Amino acid sequence: MLRHWHDAVPNDRLAHLVKDATRSLVRALQMRLAEHEVSFGHWTFLRILWETDGLTQRELSAQAGVMEPTTFTAVKAMETLGYVERQQMPDNKKNVHVFLTPAGRALRKKLVPLAEEVNEISVAGLSERDILTARKVLLAVIENLAEDESGSTNPLRRVPSTREIGRLIAERGEATDDA
Known part of the structure; x- marks a missing residue:
């Protein structure tokens, strides 16, 4: 942030500082993800699926902390991009599970270093x-x-x-x- 920010709001509430820090971190990562044509919203879901592939759309929503329609829209877009595929399991046709494709799994090696870079920059000094x-x-x-x-x-x-x-x-x- 600019020095002006420190001077203009020297006693800003913690909530505002955390929000501004979050915004800065997200923006820095968004710029890097854009180079690989991945949106920040997709990054959130990919991170979860890299750890636990095959979640239901409802479970994915809960872990991402977003509403189910948001997850549905994102998963559909990621499916179009070839990052995930949706499947119903033979024993339960009601739930739709989301699985990474090989292309979706391969993004991990490209994108995780970008997030690590942002983290390193953020704590410099x-x-x-x-x-x-x-x-x-x-x-x-x-x-x-x-x-x-x-x-x-x-x-x-x-x-x-x-x-x-x-x-x-x-x-x-x-x-x-x-x-």
């Missing part, structure tokens, strides 16, 4: 101790917020589905049309 501290802090933040979410008894404190949001928007639109 930091001591090993600083890196370990940053990891410790970020993992604690993630754990604290996950605990807060799982421990919440407020039924309104959750992430609504896209369908629910659409319904709420439609209801509000109808209410304002009547006025």
